[in-house]
Amino acid sequence: MAKRTVSIYDIAKLAGVSTATVSNVLNSKGSYSDKTRDLVLRIAHEQGYVANFAAKSLREASTKTIALLTPDVSNDFFSTLVLKVEGLLRAAGYSSYICNTANDDEREGEYVRGLISRQVDGIVYIGGATRSSIRAAANLPVVHIDHTGSTGMKREVYVGNDMPQLSYDMTATLFERGCAQVALVSVSASLYRTDEHDQAAGYYRYLSKHGIRLDKNLVLEGPHRQTSLVEAAQLVGGCLDAGYTFDGVVALGDRVALGVVNALKERGIAVGTEVRVIGMDDSIYSRISSPAISTVRRNTSQLAERGVEALLAMLAGNRPAQTHVVVPHEVIERTTTLGV
Amino acid sequence: MAKRTVSIYDIAKLAGVSTATVSNVLNSKGSYSDKTRDLVLRIAHEQGYVANFAAKSLREASTKTIALLTPDVSNDFFSTLVLKVEGLLRAAGYSSYICNTANDDEREGEYVRGLISRQVDGIVYIGGATRSSIRAAANLPVVHIDHTGSTGMKREVYVGNDMPQLSYDMTATLFERGCAQVALVSVSASLYRTDEHDQAAGYYRYLSKHGIRLDKNLVLEGPHRQTSLVEAAQLVGGCLDAGYTFDGVVALGDRVALGVVNALKERGIAVGTEVRVIGMDDSIYSRISSPAISTVRRNTSQLAERGVEALLAMLAGNRPAQTHVVVPHEVIERTTTLGV
DNA sequence: TTGAAAGCGATACCAC
DNA sequence: GTGGTATCGCTTTCAA
Numbered sequence: 011m012a013k014r015t016v017s018i019y020d021i022a023k024l025a026g027v028s029t030a031t032v033s034n035v036l037n038s039k040g041s042y043s044d045k046t047r048d049l050v051l052r053i054a055h056e057q058g059y060v061a062n063f064a065a066k067s068l069r070e071a072s073t074k075t076i077a078l079l080t081p082d083v084s085n086d087f088f089s090t091l092v093l094k095v096e097g098l099l100r101a102a103g104y105s106s107y108i109c110n111t112a113n114d115d116e117r118e119g120e121y122v123r124g125l126i127s128r129q130v131d132g133i134v135y136i137g138g139a140t141r142s143s144i145r146a147a148a149n150l151p152v153v154h155i156d157h158t159g160s161t162g163m164k165r166e167v168y169v170g171n172d173m174p175q176l177s178y179d180m181t182a183t184l185f186e187r188g189c190a191q192v193a194l195v196s197v198s199a200s201l202y203r204t205d206e207h208d209q210a211a212g213y214y215r216y217l218s219k220h221g222i223r224l225d226k227n228l229v230l231e232g233p234h235r236q237t238s239l240v241e242a243a244q245l246v247g248g249c250l251d252a253g254y255t256f257d258g259v260v261a262l263g264d265r266v267a268l269g270v271v272n273a274l275k276e277r278g279i280a281v282g283t284e285v286r287v288i289g290m291d292d293s294i295y296s297r298i299s300s301p302a303i304s305t306v307r308r309n310t311s312q313l314a315e316r317g318v319e320a321l322l323a324m325l326a327g328n329r330p331a332q333t334h335v336v337v338p339h340e341v342i343e344r345t346t347t348l349g350v
Numbered sequence: 351m352a353k354r355t356v357s358i359y360d361i362a363k364l365a366g367v368s369t370a371t372v373s374n375v376l377n378s379k380g381s382y383s384d385k386t387r388d389l390v391l392r393i394a395h396e397q398g399y400v401a402n403f404a405a406k407s408l409r410e411a412s413t414k415t416i417a418l419l420t421p422d423v424s425n426d427f428f429s430t431l432v433l434k435v436e437g438l439l440r441a442a443g444y445s446s447y448i449c450n451t452a453n454d455d456e457r458e459g460e461y462v463r464g465l466i467s468r469q470v471d472g473i474v475y476i477g478g479a480t481r482s483s484i485r486a487a488a489n490l491p492v493v494h495i496d497h498t499g500s501t502g503m504k505r506e507v508y509v510g511n512d513m514p515q516l517s518y519d520m521t522a523t524l525f526e527r528g529c530a531q532v533a534l535v536s537v538s539a540s541l542y543r544t545d546e547h548d549q550a551a552g553y554y555r556y557l558s559k560h561g562i563r564l565d566k567n568l569v570l571e572g573p574h575r576q577t578s579l580v581e582a583a584q585l586v587g588g589c590l591d592a593g594y595t596f597d598g599v600v601a602l603g604d605r606v607a608l609g610v611v612n613a614l615k616e617r618g619i620a621v622g623t624e625v626r627v628i629g630m631d632d633s634i635y636s637r638i639s640s641p642a643i644s645t646v647r648r649n650t651s652q653l654a655e656r657g658v659e660a661l662l663a664m665l666a667g668n669r670p671a672q673t674h675v676v677v678p679h680e681v682i683e684r685t686t687t688l689g690v
Numbered sequence: 691t692t693g694a695a696a697g698c699g700a701t702a703c704c705a706c
Numbered sequence: 707g708t709g710g711t712a713t714c715g716c717t718t719t720c721a722a
Contacts, residue, residue, distance in 0.1 A: 017699055028709040033701055040702085041707055063468040064413060065699035067404035068714050078448065082433060089429040093422060093450055105468060108418065108436055108448035128403040128445060239638065268638060275640075298579065298608060298635070300615075357715055368693040373717060380718090381691060405715035408698050 016057045024053045036061070067129060076321070077107040077125045079118065081138035087291050087310070088137045091155060094314035095134055102322055104131070113138045122161075126150070132321050135159075151324035155317040156308075167320040169335040171308050176339050178212030180260045180288045180306060185220070187286055187347050189258030191228065193249065195270055196262035197241050198234035209262050227254045239295075242269030243276075250277060259287045264295040267303050271346065287346040301345035312337045356397045364393045376401070407469060416661070417447040417465045419458065421478035427631050427650070428477045431495060434654035435474055442662055444471070453478045462501075466490070472661050475499075491664035495657040496648075507660040509675040511648050516679050518552030520600045520628045520646060525560070527626055527687050529598030531568065533589065535610055536602035537581050538574035549602050567594045579635075582609030583616075590617060599627045604635040607643050611686065627686040641685035652677045 018036070022029045027046060034040035035050040042050075053059075067073040076099050080088045096106045107130065111118040118140040125133065133150060135157035142161045152166040160166065184192050194213045210229075217224050230245040232238075242261065246269070249256075261267035267289025274281050281287060282301050289296050289305040296303035316337060320330040358376070362369045367386060374380035375390040382390075393399075407413040416439050420428045436446045447470065451458040458480040465473065473490060475497035482501045492506040500506065524532050534553045550569075557564050570585040572578075582601065586609070589596075601607035607629025614621050621627060622641050629636050629645040636643035656677060660670040 015699095018701095019699075022709095029700075030702075030709055030711090031707085034708090037701085043707065046707080060463070060467045062408070062699050064404050064407035065714090066701080068402070068408050068716090069699080069701050071714075073404060083423060083436075083448075084426065084429045084433040086424065086426060086429075089426075090424045092448065093424040096423075096448055096450055105447050105464065107445050108423075108432065109440075109445075110433055110436055123400070124445065127400045239634075272638075272640070294579075295638070298612075298638070300612070300640075355715095358717095359715075369716075370693055370695095370718075371691085374692090377717085383691065386691080402715050405698090406717080408700090409715080409717050411698075 016059050021054050025050050072131055073129045075105045075130050076132045077130045078134050079109045079111055080136040081111055081113040086293055090310050091136045091314055098318040111140050115140050118142050153317045153321045155313050165324050167330050167333050169317040171339045172336050173209045174211035178216050179341055181213045181216040183341055184258035184286055191256040192258035193228035193256040194260045195230045195242055195266055197232040197238045213260055228256050238265040239269040242266040243273040246270050246273040257285050261289045264289040264291045264293040268295045268299050282345045282349040304343045304347035307340045307342050309337050356399050361394050365390050412471055413469045415445045415470050416472045417470045418474050419449045419451055420476040421451055421453040426633055430650050431476045438658040451480050455480050458482050493657045493661045495653050505664050507670050507673050509657040511679045512676050513549045514551035518556050519681055521553045521556040523681055524598035524626055531596040532598035533568035533596040534600045535570045535582055535606055537572040537578045553600055568596050578605040579609040582606040583613040586610050586613040597625050601629045604629040604631045604633040608635045608639050622686045622689040644683045644687035647680045647682050649677050
């Protein structure tokens, strides 16, 4: 029963032709007679032949495999992107490795080293803020989707939302609804504090642009040591208990927003009227909350599409149209800002 | 700059030894002098050598790669399992492919065909109910974690909870809290209606065992054409609007339970007292709900651990201890059954 | 301790 | 239209 897997060589022998011909037929390359084709295909089928990808990869120096690096697939925003990216890659004939970096540079380094050894054709970073120090294989195509941090690779494309503008719009929404004192709540803030990716930047920009005094007591940042929901609730609770007041909250993330809403409700504060709240990601959390949480849709489909598009372009040897792709976002107002 | 990747052969030449020796040193196999070892390692390092996995795989007929097949990674229960399984596999030196089957047998078949060609060392099904018809490579080790359906493979292990017992316990919890008429709500019910995996079986068993008359009007099954949350709310709403009454609900899934709770709240029904509800999975949905939803913890860590354990055993050529592993579940009572 | 060489399975060049 | 053969990079046996 331990019959060795059937190879192209077996097919060749059975069909009485050469391996070259078999290869040609199987790949619809070169030329061969119809008779030969039918014969080879029939025998291959009869024998249950399946091409050995390892051999093909070795020969062609291409594995048709892409690595997906994300901090944590169990995070719904990331996993949605993983789902979509994988689907698009599969449609293009690629398989996807899944790698959970936990936002740990060292672990990411180990992954990348292994992935290079495994000859992946490209890498897609999805979310997070790792910073690989690997400079080997510097020519590997890399795409960053909603990912802060660069690699040493020469061919990399960034796809994401305009985060500063996004938080600017969140802040603007609250002030335009009549808020006078708007707090900022975030967890894992330190992770994302890089130049153009700074998620909080828009908050500060809005304030300074409109001559609103920044109250540092209203800037609540957690270290993300526990569930963002719980941490956010504690941050807001602590702020209120300390006697600070505000009538609007920019929450960097829907889970954060949900925690904020819970903390407010717990204290009998009318969310949406007394205090308005806006989250980010348009995830299930903002939709299942009651009251429904206003949020910002980041457009995961487009993020995935533009990212894969850029990757496929690079894989085809082309220079991608842009190295920095910005996907539009959209403010979705619900009860927590509309008040109804 | 297009310098060909450095191979074991390059190292051998530079070190003035044979490829056999280089291979031995790099893999800590065979014997060699300390001097040779140091020399080879130094040169390998200097040259930034990375082993070519394709070549190794071809030679060793093993790719150190496992495929994870799940209906949809963006589902939080599945993605949590994917996260944990991937972590355990990585620790054992394996990389993981991620494959989203959408519970579609045909798509799964395509995946499996490709995976066999890619010479994966094993397959882990995570959730869902696909039924592959591929019988090639019948000797591939396969593990099913919370997955209904078998393959044609000879070496397969099932890891999961005792679903009939689980729904039995859910039902029992409600009756023991004083409920008299308990409804059953599920979406995608038809998917899981196989022998030992039938998620609803325990409900029926409890009723018949306790001589409670089954009221078919209280068995609400949705086709899962939309978000389970919405669908569940509609099912319950429709039932109530039709004039049927009940004081307990067994919801097969936390998202389903949340939909039920929302529908009840919307109609001004006191959840936890007038009507008690219990969900399943102990996911974020049951915890963020207000009132907090009672549920059943299914123990994803153990599911992942036992699954990987069995897979690694098979990969090592051993017969796994059991072919059907049952992971214990635990009822977690919260407000929706306790009433407080 | 070390090395020569066969071979894993597929591709592709170049004769015929 | 077809086939012989070198080659991809690595492991492993067997001799030296």
